[in-house]
Amino acid sequence: MEKRGLNKVDLIFEKVDSKEVLTKAYKMKSDEIIQQVLDSGLKGRGGAGFPTGLKWKYTAAVKEPEKYIVCNADEGEPGTFKDREILDKVAYKVYGGMVIAGKAIGAKHGIVYLRGEYRFLLPQLMKELESFHKMIDGIGYDFKINYCLGSGAYICGEESALFESVEGGRGEPRNKPPYPTTSGVFGKPTSINNVETLVTAMMIIRHGPESYSQLGTKDSRGSKVFSISGDTPTPGIFELELGMSVQEFVNEFGDGDTKAVQVGGASGFCVPRKKFAYTVIGFEGVPTGGSMKLFNSSRSMYNVLHNYLDFFAEESCGQCTPCRVGCQQLVKGVEKVKKGEVKSTYLNELLKLADTMKVASKCGLGQSVGNAFRTIVENFREEIIY
Amino acid sequence: MINLSINNQRVSVQQGTTVLDAARRLNINIPTLCNHPDLCVAGNCRVCVVEQTGARTLIAACAMPAAEGMDIHTNTLKVRNARKHIVELLLSEHRSDCTKCYKNQKCELQALANEFAFGDTIFLDLVEDHPYTIDRSSPSFIKDDSKCIHCQRCVRTCTELQHISAIAVANKGMLQKISSFHDRPMSHVVCTNCGQCVNRCPTGALVEKTYIDQVWDAIYDKEKHVIVQTAPAVRVALGEDLGYDPGERVTGKMVTALRQLGFDSILDTDFTADLTIMEEGTELLTRLRKALVDGDKKIAFPMFTSCSPGWIKFIEHKYPEFLHNLSTCKSPQQMFGALAKTFYAQKMKLDPSKVVSVSIMPCTAKKYEADRPEMRASGYKDIDYVLTTRELAVMIKQAGIDFRNLESAKYDSIMGDSTGAGVIFGATGGVMEAALRTAYEIVTGKEVPFTNLNITPVRGMEGVKEATIKIEGCTKDWKFLEGAELKVAIAHGLVNANKIMKEVRKGKSPYHFIEIMACPGGCLGGGGQPIPTSMEIRKKRMKAIYSEDEHMVLRKSHENPDVIAIYKEFLGKPNSHVAHELLHTHYVERESY
Numbered sequence: 001m002e003k004r005g006l007n008k009v010d011l012i013f014e015k016v017d018s019k020e021v022l023t024k025a026y027k028m029k030s031d032e033i034i035q036q037v038l039d040s041g042l043k044g045r046g047g048a049g050f051p052t053g054l055k056w057k058y059t060a061a062v063k064e065p066e067k068y069i070v071c072n073a074d075e076g077e078p079g080t081f082k083d084r085e086i087l088d089k090v091a092y093k094v095y096g097g098m099v100i101a102g103k104a105i106g107a108k109h110g111i112v113y114l115r116g117e118y119r120f121l122l123p124q125l126m127k128e129l130e131s132f133h134k135m136i137d138g139i140g141y142d143f144k145i146n147y148c149l150g151s152g153a154y155i156c157g158e159e160s161a162l163f164e165s166v167e168g169g170r171g172e173p174r175n176k177p178p179y180p181t182t183s184g185v186f187g188k189p190t191s192i193n194n195v196e197t198l199v200t201a202m203m204i205i206r207h208g209p210e211s212y213s214q215l216g217t218k219d220s221r222g223s224k225v226f227s228i229s230g231d232t233p234t235p236g237i238f239e240l241e242l243g244m245s246v247q248e249f250v251n252e253f254g255d256g257d258t259k260a261v262q263v264g265g266a267s268g269f270c271v272p273r274k275k276f277a278y279t280v281i282g283f284e285g286v287p288t289g290g291s292m293k294l295f296n297s298s299r300s301m302y303n304v305l306h307n308y309l310d311f312f313a314e315e316s317c318g319q320c321t322p323c324r325v326g327c328q329q330l331v332k333g334v335e336k337v338k339k340g341e342v343k344s345t346y347l348n349e350l351l352k353l354a355d356t357m358k359v360a361s362k363c364g365l366g367q368s369v370g371n372a373f374r375t376i377v378e379n380f381r382e383e384i385i386y
Numbered sequence: 387m388i389n390l391s392i393n394n395q396r397v398s399v400q401q402g403t404t405v406l407d408a409a410r411r412l413n414i415n416i417p418t419l420c421n422h423p424d425l426c427v428a429g430n431c432r433v434c435v436v437e438q439t440g441a442r443t444l445i446a447a448c449a450m451p452a453a454e455g456m457d458i459h460t461n462t463l464k465v466r467n468a469r470k471h472i473v474e475l476l477l478s479e480h481r482s483d484c485t486k487c488y489k490n491q492k493c494e495l496q497a498l499a500n501e502f503a504f505g506d507t508i509f510l511d512l513v514e515d516h517p518y519t520i521d522r523s524s525p526s527f528i529k530d531d532s533k534c535i536h537c538q539r540c541v542r543t544c545t546e547l548q549h550i551s552a553i554a555v556a557n558k559g560m561l562q563k564i565s566s567f568h569d570r571p572m573s574h575v576v577c578t579n580c581g582q583c584v585n586r587c588p589t590g591a592l593v594e595k596t597y598i599d600q601v602w603d604a605i606y607d608k609e610k611h612v613i614v615q616t617a618p619a620v621r622v623a624l625g626e627d628l629g630y631d632p633g634e635r636v637t638g639k640m641v642t643a644l645r646q647l648g649f650d651s652i653l654d655t656d657f658t659a660d661l662t663i664m665e666e667g668t669e670l671l672t673r674l675r676k677a678l679v680d681g682d683k684k685i686a687f688p689m690f691t692s693c694s695p696g697w698i699k700f701i702e703h704k705y706p707e708f709l710h711n712l713s714t715c716k717s718p719q720q721m722f723g724a725l726a727k728t729f730y731a732q733k734m735k736l737d738p739s740k741v742v743s744v745s746i747m748p749c750t751a752k753k754y755e756a757d758r759p760e761m762r763a764s765g766y767k768d769i770d771y772v773l774t775t776r777e778l779a780v781m782i783k784q785a786g787i788d789f790r791n792l793e794s795a796k797y798d799s800i801m802g803d804s805t806g807a808g809v810i811f812g813a814t815g816g817v818m819e820a821a822l823r824t825a826y827e828i829v830t831g832k833e834v835p836f837t838n839l840n841i842t843p844v845r846g847m848e849g850v851k852e853a854t855i856k857i858e859g860c861t862k863d864w865k866f867l868e869g870a871e872l873k874v875a876i877a878h879g880l881v882n883a884n885k886i887m888k889e890v891r892k893g894k895s896p897y898h899f900i901e902i903m904a905c906p907g908g909c910l911g912g913g914g915q916p917i918p919t920s921m922e923i924r925k926k927r928m929k930a931i932y933s934e935d936e937h938m939v940l941r942k943s944h945e946n947p948d949v950i951a952i953y954k955e956f957l958g959k960p961n962s963h964v965a966h967e968l969l970h971t972h973y974v975e976r977e978s979y
Contacts, residue, residue, distance in 0.1 A: 153558060170555055175429040175449035318555070318562025319430045322468075324536065325475035325512065328560050332510045349508045356471040359443045359464065360435045367443060 004216065004243030006252050009223035011203050012196060012239050013089055018096045019135055021206045025100045026139050028205075030060055033104040037201055040209035041221030046072060046157075046194035047264060047289030048364065052201060055191050058181035059105040062189040067107035069098045070166075070185055070192040073114045074150045074157040077265035078311060079291035082225040083195040084118055085237045090199065091125050095132045095145055097198025100205055102143045105191050110145035113162050116152045154315035158363050159184075159192045161317065172319045173363035196225055196290070216242035220282030224290065230262075231255050231296035246286070247276040250294070257296040260379070265291035266308040267368035270301075270375040301380035302338060308372050309334065316365060323366025326357040330373060337385060344385040347377055390456035399452050406434060406447040409460060416460050417469070417498055419476075420537035421448040422586055423920040424906065425546055431537050432472050433498065436460045444468055473502040478509040480589065481518075481532035487590040492917065494588035495535060516560070523571035525757045526579035526750040527594050529553075534564055534591040540583035547906055548880040550700070552577035564591075567979060576703045576979060578880065580696035580904045581750030581774075581913020594750050594914060597771040598781055604742040604770070605648040612742045613730065614649040615722045615801075616640065618656055619748040619812030619909035620775045622930035626916035626923075627779030628789045633926030635934055638794020643782050644746075645795060651734070654797045655745065656804030658718040658725070659811040659820070661952070662693065663943035665969055666715045666817075667825040668960035670899055671864075679866050686711040688875075688890065688897040691817050693717045695755035696904025696913075698973065700880050705887050706975035714970040718811065719745050719752055720761050722801065723768030724968040729956045730801055738764060744771045746778045748812070748912030751904065760971045774914025803948035806839075806934070806941035813931045814878035814908035815844035815851060818901040822855060822874070823942045829857060829864040839941055845932070847907060847925060849882035850875060852897070873897045879906040 025033060038053030059067065071094060075083040087094060098110040114122065129145055136143060148166050150156045156165045160174035163185040184190020193201075200222065204212045215222045220242035229235045232253045240249075250258045261271045263286040271279050271286060279285050295304060313327040333350045336342040354370030361367045377384055387398040392409050399408045404427070409416050420431035429449030436447045439457035444465060447458075459465065477499055484490050518532040538555060541564060545551050552575050556565035566575045584592045604612050621637040630636065644652045670689055677685040692698060692713040701708060716724070722745070727738040745752065749772075755761065756769035773781070782789055796802070807823055810816030819841045826834040834841060834855070843853035852875040860868045875897045877883045883902045889895045905911045907924035910931060935941060943949065957965045 155558065171558075172555075175427060175446065177451060312559075314559040314561075316559045316562075318536065318558050318560075319538075321430070321432050321472050321475050321536075324559070324562060325479050326471075328512055328515070329475065329478065329509050332512070332515070336510065346508075352467070353471060353509075356468045360432045360468040360472060361443075362429060362432065362446070 004241055006244045006248040007241040009215065009239045009241050011223055012086060012199050012225050014203070016093065016203070016206055018092050018202075019139065021202060022096055022099055022136060022141070023139050025103060025205050026141065030104050030106065033100060033205065034060060036209045037104070037204055040204045040212045041216075042197065042200055042204060042212070043220070043283060044194055045196035045200065045224065045289065047077065047267070047287065049283050049287055052193060052197055055181060055193070056101060056104045059189050059191040062182055064189050066109070066188045067105055068185050068188055068190040069101045069105070069107050069110040070162070070190055071098055071110065071112040071195060071198055072157060072159065072162060072192055073112050073118070073195050074162060075115050075118075075195070076154040076157045077267065077289055077291050078308070079229050079262070079265045079293045080227045080289055082227045082237050082290045084121070086195050086199060086225070087118070087121055087125060091128045092132055093199045093202050094195055095129065097193070097200075097202040098145060099136055099141055099143050100202055101191055101193060101198060103141070105189070107191070108142050108144065110143060111148055111166060111185065112145060113148050113150060113156070113166060116150040119149060122147065122149070153317070155317040155365055158365060161363070162192065163190070172317045175362070194289070217280070217282055217284065219284040224288075226288070226292050227290045228253050228292045228294070230294035231258065231299070232294045242282045244281055245277060246271050246279045246281060249281060249292070250276055253292070254294055255296055258294050259297045259299070260295045260301065262291070262293040262295070262304070262372065264288040264371075265293075266311050266372055267365070269371050270379060272379040301376055301383040302334070305373065305376045305384065306331070306334060309369075312365070312369050320362040320366060322357045322361045323369070326353055326361075326366065327369060329353060330369070334384060347381065347384065351377060388452050388454050390452050390454070390458065392458040393460055403452050404448055405436065405445065405450045405452055405456070405458055408452045409447060409458070414460055416447045417501070418448055419494060419498065419535070419588055420539060422539050423922070424586070425539060425542040428538055428542065431476070431535070433469060435465060435468050435472070437462045437465050470502045473498045474507045474509050476535045477503055477507065479512045480535055481513045487533070488593045488596065489590035493590060521572050522595070523573035524577065524579060524754070525573070525595060526753045527572070527581060527584050527592055529572055530591050530593075531563055533589045535589055536562060536564065537588060538564070539586045539588065540564060540592055543582045543586050546881065547582055548578065548580060548904070549884045550576060550578060550880060553583065578696040578699040578904055579751040579754040580880070582905060584750060585913045585915065585917055585919050594774050594777065595753060596777055597773060598777050601744055601771050601773060601781070604744070610740055610742045611650045611736050612648070612744060613651040613653060613726050614644055614744045614746060615653050615655045615719070616644070616746045617719065617748055617812065617909060618659060618809050618931065619912060619915070619927070620746050620778070622812065622910060622927045622934065623748065623915045624775050624779060627776055628782065632923040633930045635930050636789075637934065638796070639789060639792040641797055642792045642795040643787050643789060646787055647781055647785055649744070651730070651798050653722070653801045654804050654808075655718045655722055656808030656811070657801045657946065657948055658721040659808035660805055660943035660946040660949045661721055661969070662715055662718050662817075663807060663820045663824050664949060664953070664960045665965060666691065666713050667821050667828065669713055669715065670821070671825060671828065672961065674867065674898070688895060688900045689713055691901045693811065693817055694902065694904045694909075695749070695751040696880070697883060697902045699751065699754070699976070700883060700904060701887070702973055702976045703978055704884070705891065708887070708890065709973045709975065712973055714972065716761075716969055716971045717755065719747060719772075720755060720768055720971070721969045723756070723761065724763040725801065725952070727764035727766050727768065728968060729952065733800055738766060742770045743768065744773065745769050746773050746775065748775050748909045748915045749905075750774060750913040752914075763968045776914060776916060779916070799948070801948060803946055805943055805946045806936070806938035807943040808946070809934045809938065810931055812909045813845070813928045814903050815846070815876045815901065816908060816931070818844045818874055818876050818899070820943055821899070824944045826855065826857070827942065827944065829861065829867055830859045831861050832859060844874070844876055847921065847928070849879060850877045850885060852876070872899070874899045874901070876901045878903040878908050880904050
């Protein structure tokens, strides 16, 4: 397996002359922009990892005068705080990415859907947006960005629930198809991208796809901003090249007693110590939207699991059966196992339930509850039972 | 066309067909729950999940459009496991007191449980984990959250069909529930009591408030004379709850059954439907005369019908500035009630305090209407109990009556005669058609110029219908209408009523007379009608209603002999003083939230 080791990168927070990059993009054809992003191998940085260039290509292909670029800044995954930092430090690059995406797909409207808890950033962001609008007007772009604030629901980070929320509805995921590329916000073709994805796209236009794709592995090109928390002496935001092993990661950020790393937040995977060495952080191994939580031997993995399940039981939109009721069954089920009120083999039934949730839930939330559940139960079964 | 394969059988379907419908074309049954033919696709119960070769997850058949080359399997191990889990999960949050439940054996969840989830479940009971309320505040229905399975059919019904949103989804996750505005009791929110949600609820979470036991008590009370009236739309739907296919007329058998149940007088709401036409037709013509001849500027047009209590509550909440446009006529049910304890009691030499007046209605809003304080013109509560079509079917079953083998019988006299005009009140456009048959004849002395009296432009299932009738050859009294074009419109389902009302509010409505019924299809699609109801079933009931009309000898309200008699003996003439006291009412403005 291709491995890259741990390398720090400075791309996302690198200061750039955005006027220069956007002037360059302005002179490019839409196809060229899309091709460069395709060539870079960039995959969505929110966690799902859909190739960004493809998303833009599909949206560009739809013939419709009104299209939207939506920046998903509803950063809600437990243990993720990188988008907040990006917006705080380099919001102009987020806007820049949106303008470039708009040019690529033929959209004149951009919407930033900002997590409700990040409202405190808004005055500063609006101020920057004002001067940004002036700057792009000067270049000749016909593009306007608006803000829309979330109200604290995790589910609104799911793209179609986000659209519902923007439209004033309840944040409930839609049936797919139709996909956002054909019918997104207000029923119009929409490319919805994560904050970091948009910044990365802008940096790809600046540096060229070749230099970007030299970073990372075949399946996971480039670098990624990680939100590192838990039992670590150095919590915080770090931009790292993709393709390192969990072991290399733990060597750098662990406290010497790391027993597990939760990669990708509550909806991600738990990697136990015995698998550190051969588990790659990236789409070929454990994908992540940036959340990296380290746990040392003082932690009860039962508590970790219970915390995640509680989170999902509360944050499910409640619309579909497997997710709404399944989450509650998982919480109650592990509690009963812990108390010895049911046999420990009941965990096997719950694992089957987690499988049903994975294949039968309506959206990514319910589908990914099983990730943490399975990886924690399978690797720390005794901690759940005793 | 799109070609796909389901369970290794090939099928070609139109673009936009769902996998579910494609499977139905092959007679492959995929179970559903949140899906309802009247409502938009939700895809939230997930009972209909099937396997698509190559797909990462299972797909919801109801929400997935068929695509070229799809290879679908509806009965794999993966599907069966998921489906069983899903049904069991629903059962774990549903208070399963099935044997005591009003919906026992009529519950869609119970039917699924029978197929997929019998025996022990692995899941833990969640019902007691959630505080739940059983809201009995509405006179029309009971909302029991502990039986709710969150399919949102009721929410979609209230929004899509009725434009009310009395109930909506609140909260998220484990606390998600179907709630009213600010969680107020249903009696204190903008709810029309139409019962369309009740008609679509798959479980016992929304059921009509039943008065079956009270009616039995009255029947068994030797002191009481129990009068029953049956609404026009009941006779074309009751059969559905008693083993007949939709669209069968069971009028005669129903009368026999009512007699066997022990009702003392079996009378017909159709009679007061005919009476409504006399009163309302006269009111319309009087309004026209006052406006056109006397130049009275206070006369409001268009005039709206007032038979549908759901519609009345809708306009009282949402468009109270147009209450003057409503006909002052009570609904046929309430006209009947006012006469039962006055005119009928006198004729039959009954003590009105000992008369119990029961009505069988396709409607849940009628239960509310009967409770309105205005509805006591007789000095008593004009209608004591309102039963839905479904409740009557329950009584017939309770009494062990072999309905199918009953002889037909006729209604009792005095208030039992009716015409085809009264019968068609049960279908959207029916009141309009009946009114036109009579009003045109009053004005011109001639029958309406439509073949066989069938005014087809006002018939059918289109949401908003309109027609223009040119009035020609007026008699002396009505010369001022000569050559006039009477413009009428008809709407059914409150979402369509709202469309018309928006135009009226803008001052853009060209109509003189508008018929509005709260329920889709009119009363035949009422909230109290047998479950299920769908467009297909409503069309069959509608056909039955018009066929009942065609089979009547008398088809114009003013020719009803009982109607002629009551004016001669009791009311004098239409819109007389007595008529106003007993048969007309007023409306109240209500808050809009």
